[in-house]
Amino acid sequence: MPAFLEKRSIRYPFYGLIGVTVVLLIVLLLYNWILSLAGFFAMFIPLYYMFVVDRRQRKEMEDYIATLSYRVKKVGEEALLELPIGIMLINEEYTIEWANPYLSSCFDEDTLLGKSLYDVADRLIPLIKQEAKTEVITLHDKKFRVIHKPEERLLYFFDVTEQAEIEKLYLNERTAIAIIFLDNYDDLTQGMDDQMRGSLNNLVTSILNKWANDNGIFLKRISSERFIAVFNEEILHGLEKGKFSILDEVREMTSKQNTSFTLSIGVGTGVSSLPELGLLAQSSLDLALGRGGDQVAIKLPNGKVKFFGGKTNPIEKRTRVRARVISHALRDLIIASDKVIIMGHKNPDMDSIGSSIGIYKVAQLNQKDAYIVVNMQEMESGVKRMMDEIRHQEKLYSRFIGPEEALEIATDKTLLVVVDTHKPSLVMEERLLNKIDNVVVIDHHRRGEDFIANPLLVYMEPYASSTSELVTEFLEYQPKRGKIEVIEATALLAGIIVDTKSFSLRTGSRTFDAASYLRAHGADTILVQKFLKEDVGTYIKRSKLIESVYFYHEGIAIAKGSEQDFNDQVIIAQAADTLLTMNGVTASFVISKRSEELIGISARSLGNINVQVIMEGMKGGGHLTNAATQLTGLTIEQAEDQLKQVIEDYLEGSTKE
Numbered sequence: 254m255p256a257f258l259e260k261r262s263i264r265y266p267f268y269g270l271i272g273v274t275v276v277l278l279i280v281l282l283l284y285n286w287i288l289s290l291a292g293f294f295a296m297f298i299p300l301y302y303m304f305v306v307d308r309r310q311r312k313e314m315e316d317y318i319a320t321l322s323y324r325v326k327k328v329g330e331e332a333l334l335e336l337p338i339g340i341m342l343i344n345e346e347y348t349i350e351w352a353n354p355y356l357s358s359c360f361d362e363d364t365l366l367g368k369s370l371y372d373v374a375d376r377l378i379p380l381i382k383q384e385a386k387t388e389v390i391t392l393h394d395k396k397f398r399v400i401h402k403p404e405e406r407l408l409y410f411f412d413v414t415e416q417a418e419i420e421k422l423y424l425n426e427r428t429a430i431a432i433i434f435l436d437n438y439d440d441l442t443q444g445m446d447d448q449m450r451g452s453l454n455n456l457v458t459s460i461l462n463k464w465a466n467d468n469g470i471f472l473k474r475i476s477s478e479r480f481i482a483v484f485n486e487e488i489l490h491g492l493e494k495g496k497f498s499i500l501d502e503v504r505e506m507t508s509k510q511n512t513s514f515t516l517s518i519g520v521g522t523g524v525s526s527l528p529e530l531g532l533l534a535q536s537s538l539d540l541a542l543g544r545g546g547d548q549v550a551i552k553l554p555n556g557k558v559k560f561f562g563g564k565t566n567p568i569e570k571r572t573r574v575r576a577r578v579i580s581h582a583l584r585d586l587i588i589a590s591d592k593v594i595i596m597g598h599k600n601p602d603m604d605s606i607g608s609s610i611g612i613y614k615v616a617q618l619n620q621k622d623a624y625i626v627v628n629m630q631e632m633e634s635g636v637k638r639m640m641d642e643i644r645h646q647e648k649l650y651s652r653f654i655g656p657e658e659a660l661e662i663a664t665d666k667t668l669l670v671v672v673d674t675h676k677p678s679l680v681m682e683e684r685l686l687n688k689i690d691n692v693v694v695i696d697h698h699r700r701g702e703d704f705i706a707n708p709l710l711v712y713m714e715p716y717a718s719s720t721s722e723l724v725t726e727f728l729e730y731q732p733k734r735g736k737i738e739v740i741e742a743t744a745l746l747a748g749i750i751v752d753t754k755s756f757s758l759r760t761g762s763r764t765f766d767a768a769s770y771l772r773a774h775g776a777d778t779i780l781v782q783k784f785l786k787e788d789v790g791t792y793i794k795r796s797k798l799i800e801s802v803y804f805y806h807e808g809i810a811i812a813k814g815s816e817q818d819f820n821d822q823v824i825i826a827q828a829a830d831t832l833l834t835m836n837g838v839t840a841s842f843v844i845s846k847r848s849e850e851l852i853g854i855s856a857r858s859l860g861n862i863n864v865q866v867i868m869e870g871m872k873g874g875g876h877l878t879n880a881a882t883q884l885t886g887l888t889i890e891q892a893e894d895q896l897k898q899v900i901e902d903y904l905e906g907s908t909k910e
């Protein structure tokens with residue numbers, strides 16, 4: 254504090270003392286005016302002195318304030334003109350009214366006055382229009398944190414280029430861990446002699462070691478079929494750009510030895526904790542294997558997953574031993590429950606209903622009550638014909654209940670079995686997942702990012718033709734307390750026939766074994782054909798869709814309905830199946846409205862094009878050869894444009910590989 258201000262603050266108590274003295278002298282005046290007058294005279298001298306001093310100090314204060322104001326103004330001018338902070342004033346037409354010299358130098362301009370933001374920094378326009386408070390943007394190879402003051406139409410620019418480079422360096426240097434798994438090592442080497450097995454091991458190891466050395470990766474083999482790789486995120490970005498070409502390289506090089514090894518790679522990234530990275534890597538690998546192998550899954554801490562590869566049709570890898578183990582585990586869970594509730598996906602198809610009936614039979618053979626959750630209003634014509642036949646079997650038909658009734662009868666000891674889907678958003682009644690803790694998932698689709706949380710038992714086999722096939726195998730290992738009814742065996746067989754397109758697609762030896770088992774237990778193929786019959790109107794609708802077909806790329810056929818026509822998912826899927834039988838078609842896509850707000854797309858391929866990856870790009874999913882998606886809030890034209898863009902991205906990635 255300046256000296257004169259300090260003195261002034263000390264003098265303030267004396268003013269109060271003088272006031273008290275004056276009051277006392279006035280009182281004294283009433284009793285002794287001479288003494289009181291002498292007192293007033295004695296006070297005059299110090300009062301005059303203080304008056305003079307006060308005037309001088311007032312003058313000093315005024316001079317000090319004037320000087321301080323000048324200095325503050327000078328500092329403000331220097332801050333505007335000299336400090337490395339950009340300042341810009343604009344008008345309502347986005348013309349620059351003023352900018353300080355530092356900002357002009359950043360734009361390599363002598364002056365920015367009078368220039369339009371559209372010419373010198375059009376990236377600022379969206380920031381200003383949205384009235385965003387702050388944002389980091391790139392201008393002339395520099396990164397600036399821009400603070401926007403909408404009321405004053407004022408922009409501050411802080412150069413954060415160095416900070417951004419440090420952040421980028423930190424992110425690039427973060428560790429990533431990958432677990433590399435030889436999908437079919439045991440199957441391919443089982444019958445080999447030691448020399449052949451050693452030769453293949455050396456070949457695979459040398460391919461992977463070369464890949465690791467070329468990319469700066471630490472690679473260590475930890476078992477006959479498993480490797481662990483450590484690298485940083487910058488290397489990972491490079492591998493992503495190359496679409497993990499090591500998948501194709503291993504497959505092609507080993508195929509020359511009359512074998513064909515495929516790799517599955519799970520990558521953990523995005524966190525600094527090594528144990529957490531390891532868990533992410535293992536979780537990613539499980540996801541890649543659950544989708545059929547021969548692909549890379551990169552799981553991020555926020556739950557998002559990136560996939561690469563998955564071009565080949567999955568080879569049948571499940572064994573009867575595993576089917577028996579899962580069947581016994583399911584039996585134990587059923588016995589420990591008070592009842593079993595079974596549900597498939599929304600708009601159920603033959604496979605969903607057939608596998609549900611199969612699980613109902615498993616529960617019945619273990620002497621437990623079971624109920625199948627359905628919505629009779631959401632069934633396509635074939636399933637309705639099946640339900641009409643089931644209606645004649647009162648004992649079975651009484652076990653079909655609605656979602657609300659299922660919620661009422663569910664208890665803490667109830668077992669919920671979800672069939673033919675693993676996505677919470679697709680199940681018949683999602684509230685059941687929230688109410689029932691004991692959940693089993695049985696599915697034959699490739700695993701997606703969205704998965705039912707914390708299931709007790711998961712049996713996902715993308716190598717199977719259908720969920721009905723998987724459930725049929727369960728029946729073989731259950732107690733023989735009763736026979737399988739004709740309608741039950743027929744429903745399971747119908748599920749297999751529909752999903753394999755009458756044993757023409759995704760059919761393995763186990764598929765025929767399951768069909769043979771069902772046929773031996775009375776499955777009626779004539780009845781299945783009755784379920785699959787269609788009316789003339791359906792045929793005409795499908796033909797109308799097919800009539801609009803055109804080739805987008807060689808072998809890729811796209812058909813679409815009009816904005817006015819609505820078709821159910823079955824018709825759309827049948828149209829895609831029909832197109833695939835045409836000469837020159839290797840992949841087909843059919844787009845149609847299902848309701849006023851919902852658009853369905855069905856995709857089919859012969860295996861050369863992975864339609865699952867394409868549909869996942871549109872928030873759908875499925876198999877390599879059979880996939881679909883649903884879109885809302887779009888027109889047919891917009892859905893078509895989006896599909897074309899995703900196809901282009903897929904083909905571009907395939908070309909790079």
